Amino acid sequence: MTTKNDGIPDPSVRTLRQLFDDGQIALEMSRRERATSADAIDDRVRFGHFAARIEDAVTEVLDGIHTVPAEARPSVAALVVRSLRLLQSLSSEADDIEFGLYKSLSLVAQTLRRTEQFADGLDFVCQQLNVVTGGPVLCSRVVDDQWRVVASSGVASSVVGSSVLLATGSAEHLALTERRPTPSIRPAQQAGGVVENALGTDSYIVAPLVSSRNTYGLIHCGFTGPDPTSMCAFLSLLGELVTLAWTNRSNDAEFDEFESRVRREFEPHSAHRDVPGRRAGEQVALTRREREVLQLVLHGVSNARIATTLFISVETVKSHVKNVLRKCGAVNRSELIAQFPAGGARIGAIRTSA
Structure with a gap:
């Protein structure tokens, strides 16, 4: 590392200092605007990216600490300590946002x-999604080869009642076919101008409302961020909840099970706390989130990167990794990776628990 006139090494420490300053500003702005901010998911993604970059920068600085001149080391050490405290604050703020999202899903379920009127429930779904994403929302019903808008929130114009052809190759068609939230694709395959005019953007995500037997509808949500992963994760849970209600609103047991599972997703540290290690030859049973974490661990992804990718906090990732290690009977990551020499190709054989 070379040094500057102020005694601060360059360039890794300057990078960490800039990340610290930017992260501090983002955190303070979020706290000031929390009462009026409608874009919780965007804040969560932002904090995740900051946390991942700060963790990487701290690691780089510590790897090169032996090259730092003695007179500069106290300043560098102080910066590292402040950065680690900021990392903890960002994780805590992200946890608060996650709890808010969990409460939003619980409120929708209730x-x-x-x-009494399911249409009123869909109006509320759109309103809640508009609150947590800050983007315009449409909810529609699929009938034969068309989808018809039945509820909306934050849209540029009233489109309730409008019907659109379910075109092959469109984002709507792909979402229903692949049964997962799908970002909008090139304009030539978008649903005419109805969605663009209503949402005020040609960038959106479509979430399918489908069960194992039936197709019910779609949720469109405007999206302008660089990475749709976190939005898709939240829409997947919301879509599952709305589908459950659409299928059988009178089945309280299914609602209770869904809420319990969502609670485990957002608060995994309290789940599977007493699960013993795997016996030889015993099949592993992982939750859906644990499978996702395992897949990324097997590809060498750091906890901070996993947190950003899966829309969860670093502490939540650590809890999932701990659960996976215990269930797989592994002492550490290296031992876990050794159990999957095909780089995760065998994960499909692992049973998914409720």
Whole structure:
């Protein structure tokens, strides 16, 4: 490392200092605007990216600490300590946002359970999604080869009642076919101008409302961020909840099970706390989130990167990794990776628990 006139090594320490300053500003702005901010998911993604970059920068600085002149080491050490404290604050803020998202899903579940008119419940779904994403929202019903808008929130114009052809190759068609949230694709395959005019953008995500037997509808949500992963993760849970309500609103047991599973997703540190290690030859049973974490661990992805990718905090990732290690009977990551020499190709054989 070379040094500058102020005694601070260059360039890794300057990078860490800049990340610290930017992360501090982002954190302070979020806290000031929390009462009025409608884009919780965007904040969560932002904090995840900052946490991942700060963790990488701290690692780089510590790897090169032996090259830092003695007179500069106290300043560098202080910066590292401040950065680690900021990393903890970012994780804590992300946890608060996650809890808010969990409460939003719980509120939607309660509303769908008690609302006499299901259409009113869909209006509430759109309103809640608009609150947590800050983007315009449409909810539609699929009938034959068309989808018809039945509820909306934050849209540029009233489109409730409008019908659109379910075109092959469109984002809507892909979402229903692949049964997962799908970002909008090139304009030539978008649903005419209805979605663009209603949402005020040609960038959106479509979430399918489908069960194992039936196709019910779609949720469109405007999206302008660089990475749709986190939005897709939240829409997947919301879509599953709305589908459950659409299928059978009178089945309280299914609602209770869904809420319990969502609670485990957002608070995994309390889940599977007493699960013993795997016996030889015993099949591993992982939750959906644990499978996702395992897949990334097997590809050498760091905890911070996993947190950003899966829309969870670093502490939550650590909890999932701990659960996976225990269930797989592995002492550490190296031992875990050794159990999957095909780089995760055998994960499909692992049973998914409820």
